[in-house]
Amino acid sequence: xxxxxxxxxxxxxxxxxxxxxxxxxxxxxxxxxxxxxxxxxxxxxxxxxxxxxxxxxxxxxxxxxxxxxxxxxxxxxxxxxxxxxxxxxxxxxxxxxxxxxxxxxxxxxxxxxxxxxxxxxxxxxxxxxxxxxxxxxxxxxxxxxxxxxxxxxxxxxxxxxxxxxxxxxxxxxxxxxxxxxxxxxxxxxxxxxxxxxxxxxxxxxxxxxxxxxxxxxxxxxxxxxxxxxxxxxxxxxxxxxxxxxxxxxxxxxxxxxxxxxxxxxxxxxxxxxxxxxxxxxxxxxxxxxxxxxxxxxxxxxxxxxxxxxxxxxxxxxxxxxxxxxxxxxxxxxxxxxxxxxxxxxxxxxxxxxxxxxxxxxxxxxxxxxxxxxxxxxxxxxxxxxxxxxxxxxxxxxxxxxxxxxxxxxxxxxxxxxx
Numbered sequence: 001x002x003x004x005x006x007x008x009x010x011x012x013x014x015x016x017x018x019x020x021x022x023x024x025x026x027x028x029x030x031x032x033x034x035x036x037x038x039x040x041x042x043x044x045x046x047x048x049x050x051x052x053x054x055x056x057x058x059x060x061x062x063x064x065x066x067x068x069x070x071x072x073x074x075x076x077x078x079x080x081x082x083x084x085x086x087x088x089x090x091x092x093x094x095x096x097x098x099x100x101x102x103x104x105x106x107x108x109x110x111x112x113x114x115x116x117x118x119x120x121x122x123x124x125x126x127x128x129x130x131x132x133x134x135x136x137x138x139x140x141x142x143x144x145x146x147x148x149x150x151x152x153x154x155x156x157x158x159x160x161x162x163x164x165x166x167x168x169x170x171x172x173x174x175x176x177x178x179x180x181x182x183x184x185x186x187x188x189x190x191x192x193x194x195x196x197x198x199x200x201x202x203x204x205x206x207x208x209x210x211x212x213x214x215x216x217x218x219x220x221x222x223x224x225x226x227x228x229x230x231x232x233x234x235x236x237x238x239x240x241x242x243x244x245x246x247x248x249x250x251x252x253x254x255x256x257x258x259x260x261x262x263x264x265x266x267x268x269x270x271x272x273x274x275x276x277x278x279x280x281x282x283x284x285x286x287x288x289x290x291x292x293x294x295x296x297x298x299x300x301x302x303x304x305x306x307x308x309x310x311x312x313x314x315x316x317x318x319x320x321x322x323x324x325x326x327x328x329x330x331x332x333x334x335x336x337x338x339x340x341x342x343x344x345x346x347x348x349x350x351x352x353x354x355x356x357x358x359x360x361x362x363x364x365x366x367x368x369x370x371x372x373x374x375x376x377x378x379x380x381x382x383x384x385x386x387x388x389x390x391x392x393x394x395x396x397x398x399x400x401x402x403x404x405x406x407x408x409x410x411x412x413x414x415x416x417x418x
Contacts, residue, residue, distance in 0.1 A: 004048055004102075033092075046091050049098035050107070050123035053082070056264060057119060057160075059111045059151075060131035060171075061144075062309045063257050064089060066249065066285045067131060068110040070261035073282060074275035075106055075268060082107035087286055090115050091122070106268075113147055117154035128155065128178070129264055130164040130171045131186065131256070134193045135343070136306040137335035144170060148198055152177035163264045165256070166222045167210045173198040173219065182238075184263050185210060185227035186256035189315070190308035192343070226266075228252075228259040235259045235272070243272050248283035251316040287411040294385045298397045303407045305334070307343040313401045314348050323388055323395070324349065325381060326368075327358035327402035327410065334404050338363045346371040353392070355384045358406045381410055 056075075058068045065087045072083040082101035084093045089110040098107060111119050113133070120128060130151065133144045151174035155162060164175035165186040170193070175181050187210065188194070194212075197204055202216030213220035225238040230252045234242040245255055258279050265275040284290040291300045304313040317324060330338050338360050346368055354375040356364045361377060368375045378384045381400060388395050402410055 044122075046095050046098070046119070047122045049095060050125075053098075053104070054106050054268075055123050055125035056106075056108045056127040056129060057111045057116065057123070057125045058108065058129040058131075059113050059116045060129075061113060061134045061136045061306065062312065063131055063253060064110045066254060066288065067129065067257040067261055068108055069282060069285045070258055070279050071129070071264050072108040073278045074261055074265035074270060075108060076278065077265075077270050077274050078106055078268065080104040080106075082109075084110055085286070091119060094119060094123075113151075117150050120154050120158055120160065124158070125160050127264060127267055128158070128160045128162050129260060130162060130175055131260055132165060132168050132188065132190075132308070133170040133174075134190055134306060134308040135340065136308075137337075144193055145198055148174045151175075161267055163260060163267060165260065166224045167212075169194045169204060169212055169219075169221075170198050172222055176222065181222070182226065182263055182267060183222045183224040184260050185224040186259050187228060187230065187252060189252065190311050192307070226259055226263040228255045230255055235262055237262075237272055238266070243276065245276070246280055248280055249285070249289055251312060253312040253315075287407065290411075292414045294382055295389065297385045297389065297395060299381055299385070300397065300399050301407065301410065302399060302401045303404070304401050305403050307340055310344045310401065317352075317399050318397055320351055323353040323355065323384070323392070323398050325355045325357060325378065325384055325398060325400045325402075326364055326375075327356070327400065327406040328361065328364045329359045329403060329405040329409075330363075331359070331405045334406075341367045346373050349373045353388070357381075357384075358402070381413070 056071060058064055058071065068083060069085060072081045075081050080101060080103065082098050082104040084097040087110060088096065089112045094109050097109060133148055135144060148170040155174065155177040160178065162175045162178040162181040164181060164183060165171050166183040167185055167188040195204055197214035197217060197219055199219045200214060200217040202214050204212050204214055206212045211221055227236045229236060233245050235245060236242050245258055247254055247258055261279060262272050262275050287301055288303050291298045302313045304310040330336050341363055350373055354373055355378045356375050357378050365375060365377065385398065400410060
């Protein structure tokens with residue numbers, strides 16, 4: 001990284017100090033406040049910290065944090081990596097991540113969907129990774145077709161190499177704005193936001209899966225060079241060679257994340273035989289998929305923030321006899337509007353023992369009642385564990401699905417498990 005101007009150096013030092021103080025006082029990991037302080041001193045600090053580095057930006061509605069972690073792990077073949085592993089995915093968090101690793105030649109930054117055009121402009125990345133777009137925090141992030149257009153326009157003005165999921169029409173349309181692209185057949189379980197053509201508004205033909213095309217304007221799924229085969233737990237590389245994934249992270253969504261990560265590493269010249277062993281070592285990401293033990297019961301934590309995320313979480317639930325806790329808040333990081341609950345099909349939970357928690361548990365309870373899913377109301381995970389142990393002999397596991405702030409509250413109760 002090139003030498004920073006004196007003002008930028010001062011901003012970085014003050015930001016680090018604020019972050020350290022935040023951690024010492026237990027107010028958080030310091031990623032956001034450190035960046036805020038630094039930006040007050042030097043508004044162009046992000047561009048200055050990024051100069052001279054080879055950056056990868058990772059953006060999507062779901063899976064950003066996990067895919068960022070996977071890519072960063074793979075790229076450590078090249079040496080130190082600057083990355084925002086705690087998920088602070090706005091410019092304040094990017095500044096903290098880059099300032100904390102001043103000598104790292106390479107960086108991998110998770111980027112909030114809304115901020116991607118701005119961060120792309122400020123950092124001039126080498127690679128931009130795009131995975132999926134679906135409805136999420138509509139009161140904050142705007143309608144997703146508009147978001148995809150902003151991505152597309154920003155990529156048209158960039159020299160970045162795009163690695164993108166060809167199976168999501170919105171992502172593919174945005175990525176087609178780039179000069180250079182690698183297309184991955186990563187799959188798309190949630191399709192409810194992509195039945196219409198993002199180019200002309202016509203109805204997309206989506207058969208046979210995963211093919212899609214618009215009969216009106218001719219927009220169609222790009223030809224892919226990488227693919228994930230969920231049924232056989234493999235990825236197929238750009239030469240058509242299958243390789244076993246055998247991840248420590250569960251579910252089809254994480255196989256998709258891994259396929260994108262391996263394709264990204266390959267763009268850096270790292271062969272899958274080098275990157276895959278590093279990906280297999282990862283078993284949890286910032287608390288996601290972590291298991292903790294409460295009173296002899298294993299509690300597994302799953303994060304789901306929107307309809308697409310809940311659909312993926314349902315797909316990795318344990319056996320039907322394992323109770324599940326659902327927890328929903330509606331704070332600013334979650335989005336104040338909980339109407340998205342009505343877009344989730346909760347009938348898959350019928351036959352399970354279900355508990356509801358969180359600040360908006362009444363909203364969740366009404367939704368479950370409408371779908372005919374019996375439930376019980378609870379205050380804490382520990383309360384559920386005690387209740388279940390008293391009534392259900394031999395219980396050894398409980399799954400928890402929570403949206404963002406609810407997840408962080410539960411995670412904090414266990415010491416911010418990783």
